[in-house]
Amino acid sequence: MAQPQKVVLAYSGGLDTSVIAKWLSVERGLEVVTFTADLGQGEEIEPARAKAKAMGIPDEHIFIEDLREEFVRDFVFPMMRANARYEGDYLLGTSIARPLISKRLVEIAHQTGADFIAHGATGKGNDQVRFELSAYALDPDIKVIAPWREWDLTSRTALIAWAEAHQIQVPRDKRGDSPFSTDANLLHTSSEGKVLENPWDETPDYVYSRTVNPEDAPDVPEYITVDFERGDGTALNGEAMSPATLLSALNDLGRKHGIGRLDLVENRFVGMKSRGMYETPGGEIYARAHRGIEQITLDRGAAHLKDELMPRYAGLIYNGFWFSPEREMLQAAIDHSQDKVSGTVRLKLYKGLASVVGRKSPHSLYSEAHVTFEDDAGAYDQKDAEGFIKLNGLRLRLLARRNRDA
Numbered sequence: 001m002a003q004p005q006k007v008v009l010a011y012s013g014g015l016d017t018s019v020i021a022k023w024l025s026v027e028r029g030l031e032v033v034t035f036t037a038d039l040g041q042g043e044e045i046e047p048a049r050a051k052a053k054a055m056g057i058p059d060e061h062i063f064i065e066d067l068r069e070e071f072v073r074d075f076v077f078p079m080m081r082a083n084a085r086y087e088g089d090y091l092l093g094t095s096i097a098r099p100l101i102s103k104r105l106v107e108i109a110h111q112t113g114a115d116f117i118a119h120g121a122t123g124k125g126n127d128q129v130r131f132e133l134s135a136y137a138l139d140p141d142i143k144v145i146a147p148w149r150e151w152d153l154t155s156r157t158a159l160i161a162w163a164e165a166h167q168i169q170v171p172r173d174k175r176g177d178s179p180f181s182t183d184a185n186l187l188h189t190s191s192e193g194k195v196l197e198n199p200w201d202e203t204p205d206y207v208y209s210r211t212v213n214p215e216d217a218p219d220v221p222e223y224i225t226v227d228f229e230r231g232d233g234t235a236l237n238g239e240a241m242s243p244a245t246l247l248s249a250l251n252d253l254g255r256k257h258g259i260g261r262l263d264l265v266e267n268r269f270v271g272m273k274s275r276g277m278y279e280t281p282g283g284e285i286y287a288r289a290h291r292g293i294e295q296i297t298l299d300r301g302a303a304h305l306k307d308e309l310m311p312r313y314a315g316l317i318y319n320g321f322w323f324s325p326e327r328e329m330l331q332a333a334i335d336h337s338q339d340k341v342s343g344t345v346r347l348k349l350y351k352g353l354a355s356v357v358g359r360k361s362p363h364s365l366y367s368e369a370h371v372t373f374e375d376d377a378g379a380y381d382q383k384d385a386e387g388f389i390k391l392n393g394l395r396l397r398l399l400a401r402r403n404r405d406a
Helices: 015-024 046-052 066-079 095-112 127-138 156-167 243-257 281-297 299-318 327-335 384-406
Strands: 006-010 030-040 062-066 117-118 143-145 181-184 189-192 222-229 233-234 261-267 274-281 342-352 353-360
Touching: 006 015, 006 095, 006 299, 006 342, 015 030, 015 156, 030 095, 046 062, 062 095, 062 143, 066 095, 066 233, 066 243, 066 281, 066 327, 127 143, 127 384, 181 342, 189 384, 222 243, 222 281, 233 243, 233 281, 243 281, 243 353, 281 299, 281 342, 281 353
Parallel strands: 006 030, 006 117, 030 062, 117 143
Antiparallel strands: 181 189, 189 274, 222 233, 222 342, 261 274, 342 353
């Protein structure tokens, strides 16, 4: 008898992916391999092993990996070098995690001889696109199963009934419709659905899990420093830290001061608008700090070009094109710009805000001699401005004369 085909499932250990694991086995006749990634989501992931074993998955087919350092070092930090914000606001916390998960799904599929990979993203969201485009970029022949696009379990009630019929434990808090759904990793927590679906209604305070209400944050500001080397953060308050350790420490500070909340109606890649609430405490502090160090180390032309490229770069990540040649081309340009982006930024954290209040660098382009209101000792000849203005004003004067005489 031929061996059943294998599938590697992105498995959280939650109800939905537990149902998917069993469904892949029962309905599709596949041998299931589970992959659970620790991306710093703030909850124990080892219970996923016990849940997978309870469904009959053997130890050698259960993969649980700590990817926090790789996540921040190879995905978050390169994105932050670009100052990427989708539609000007969103720091792409969910988007940037998907290519790493897809990368490991494909690698484990190769390692175990699996024929398929599978994910739990729905047919309405962006994640299905991100998972699958990343997978195809890494292995053009990989086959993807997306159960939410195939099965007839179209409601929470149907899902729970199917789980009970197949001896899958249903936690008490999963019965009935959840007021909102969440996704978390070391960079952020996102919440959407139900109580957030009306864009006129303010987000209830109980939705926030990662930050204190800014109104309840300390009444005394806190000052910190972040050191950068070639565009990447290396130390907090003078203490050297790894990428994941630095982001985690900034998360603690952001939580305390209520920093990083975002209420956003965004344009999904699949065509609809959606309303979500994002908490990115450490990421918001880090992003502000990075722009602070660039202010004194990047030439105006390079800085302005980066700002022009950023929306395209952010859109590529949001839409699932991390492994595309155009993202890699943009990354090469961005990384080249970071060669002298080194130094220290001082920030003031206070009631929801992370404000840059100081910056210094051995590569600073800031010249007090040129900008001083005092005697500049000949560093700048103000008479030079007259010719500069005349040349730049020439076309405007010619236009004005034509229009006046028309």
